[in-house]
Amino acid sequence: MKARRSTTGLPRAAGDATPGRKNPLGAGTGRRSRVRDWSPATGRSMSRQRARQRAETDQLQQGVRYRRAFVALVGVIVALSAVVVLLGTVGLFKETRSRPLTAEEQNRYKQEEIARRWQSWPTTGIFPEELKYLGLDRTQQYARRVGIAPEARCRDAVDPAVGAILAEHGCVSLLRATYVDQSSTFVFTIGVAVLKDQEARVSAGGDLTQDDRVGVLPVAFPGTVAERFGAEQRQRTGWAGAGPYLVFTTGGYADGRTRAAIPPEEELHSELWPAARSIGNQIAYFLADPPKVPPCTQGNVC
Template identity: 35%
Template sequence: MVFQGDVAGGWPHSQPQPRRRRGALVVAGVLTVVCLAALVASAVVLAGELTRPPTAAERDRATAAELARRWEAWPAGKIFPDTVPYTLSVGGKESARRIGIGHETACEGAVDASLRAVLRSHGCRAVIRATYLDQLQGLAMTVGVVAFPDASKASGAMSGLPKEIKASSGLRALSLPGSVAARFDDAARQEAAIRHRGPYLVMATIGYADGRPAAKIKEKQGYLKVVVPQLADSIIGSLAKPARPDCSSPAWSC
């Protein structure tokens, strides 16, 4: 019996593999090696990036970002401490006591109409306010932190504001119902101050806690003008003080 395909007493030989297929296998092998080499190189670079210390530029960016977040990341009591020291021209050192912190943060409602366009055009993010009483509890002082996206925006806003902020057209008074300063309102504002540092402006205004209108006071007391800038300086001094980046902490993004 003869099987079909039996030729010259033996089985048919397999056909030789096409040359094109062998070439494709060689190319695929080369590409695999190249990809593996690229993967190893990428892993080495990534490992280096993860383990190297941050550069000076990265630290600067982290510092700027941390500063700009403080107005919302810090507890309100840290931004506005319980007491703020000040010095009178006569009488020595005294302390202002915080009596309340406002809940509203909208830029528009915290300042008079004449300042709103400037703050808005430079990207004002929020204005947070607190009211203090002087040591004798006769004066009320509202301090407001105006937050901007970065130092450049804050600087632009400062340049766009009047060189001298008037008490009657600056930060609005934060009245606190049920407190000693319940009657302190916009009409009672007598002196004002403003400071700029980093991504913040700090504005402050002062008047009598009993709410007596500034328009009815014939002679302003000089110490009001002495006290109000000291409060602004104290608040912005701690809020805008750069901190050394701690890139190992989740609070920092280096």
């Protein structure tokens, strides 16, 4: 059997397509293509894909909602913080701006100023070099300071009975100085007991005995007219209250006479105790003298 010839003059293989129908790629229509054909997605795979897309969309929307809530929360916190800062600034301004002192504040200012004087003043300010007193015939005379003793514990500078009372009421410290009168006949020791506040001083004063044989211990200074002034030489003792201070006073003779050496029928020199009391009262007055209070919280201008 002879092979058929194609119109091109080449022999046509058996099984070729009919003439007039050509394969665009030049291959016979009867041959299987080497390229694998992908069938379209099935309905199940499309459902899974749509589910994944919906999950991703939902997750994205949830993240957006969370972000909006977070931003809103931060905004609320910032706003509240701003309000707090603003209110604090306004309150601080009102508190720190200059304004007139109230009566209570003025009184507190005086008490605090007086209570600091035993530390803020020099000892020469508490015990001046000279103090006035009235002598015989009410003539003005001057007592001269002989010396200032070191600061002492309250119990160490007074008699034991007095020291126990001071300790019970919170005595902080005790300052002492010794004076002589203008004629160098009398010697006086002034003791300033520092209580924690005025209320403690009033309470301690109420418990002190009226015995004029006990009180502050004298301070003698060797080489001076007061070198013989000791506890036995005290003729009388007393005290006065001033602010948080108890100001003790004791007086005696510069020649060393003891209290026991003076007969009961013999009276003390008429100038001794008035001079001692005048000196002690002046020191108490200086310590408790009310200070000048500024009219405003920041000075003299409100």
